[in-house]
Amino acid sequence: MSTPSPLQRNISPAARQNALTFCLLGVLIFAVAMFCWLVEAPLAPAAFGLLWIASAVLLFLGIAKLLEPETSLIITPADITYSHRRGQWTLPWEAITRFDAPRVQRGLNLEDLPYLGFRLEDIEVLLQRISPRLMSHVIVEQRHLLALGLRYERPDLRDYSQYYDIPERFIGRSGREYKGLQAMFAVRSQQLRELLGYDIFIHASALDRPLDEFIQYLRQLQSSRQQYL
Structure with missing residues (x-):
């Protein structure tokens, strides 16, 4: 080993x-x-x-x-890899523009959700680095995040069909056409980004410390990574 x-x-x-x-x-x-x-x-x-x-x-x-995998996240100066029993994804640091806990507006207050969200420069980077089984699991698992976003961020909306219709295809920034599972995943990521500000999410139970502490820890790793590259 x-x-x-x-x-x-x-x-x-x-x-x-x-x-x-x-x-x-x-x-x-x-x-x-x-x-x-x-x-x-x-x-x-x-x-x-x-x-x-x-x-x-x-x-x-x-x-x-x-x-559950013994290791849920592997963080290096080059990238972040998330491991799940249904597969994994890997993201280069350069593909991540922001990460934090997503928030929803409840009344006059902002409420943190128990997730770590990543906002990406281009969803195509993730489409090429996520296993199909995990992609399928994420689409199903994060339906309730979509429902939360619609409930609290779009309370004026009466017809939600556009958010639950299965897309036939997705055209990436590069001009590449994606179909089937990849198109569904890409469109769902766009929807979550519109509502909650992030493309992909990790539940707080996959972390080794409270969410707010982990976010600070991840920011420290991000700021110090350049000296190792």
Whole structure:
């Protein structure tokens, strides 16, 4: 196994924390429920049901956490790579014009969403550096971000069909034509940029520290990267 470069920063997702604890608790509760059932302990059927359900939920959460990649982000002076169990994407620093937490207007206040958003110079850079499975997952996962953006940024809009229609094609800045999944992804990124200001998002659970602290950390890495290139 190769040793990571000292200039490389590997970020472990908070979503993996306590994965083994959840699994062990689930197994323990299952063992207790099974023991009580075998010795015919005087417990109501509802109590047994709650024990089985609690055991299954804890095991499901623990296994889901274990399935997450050990490293969610790899940050180098040249680029940022995001890893997900369904694939990954890589962005050169030069392709990123801005990053921050997206915000929506709720009443008189701006509310931060639990995401790290990246605004790109050209979406085509990402189209060429994201795996198809992850592209498909992102389109589905970020539908609620689109809904939030429409609800709070376009409350006057009555017909949302233009935001949910499947595009036949997308013409990039280079003049290249994209179809199918790539066209859907590119158009959705444009919509999110229009509503929330960013093209692609990472949930805060993929980070290793609170979102505001991570943004400051990422800005420090960005400002210091030039000396290593």
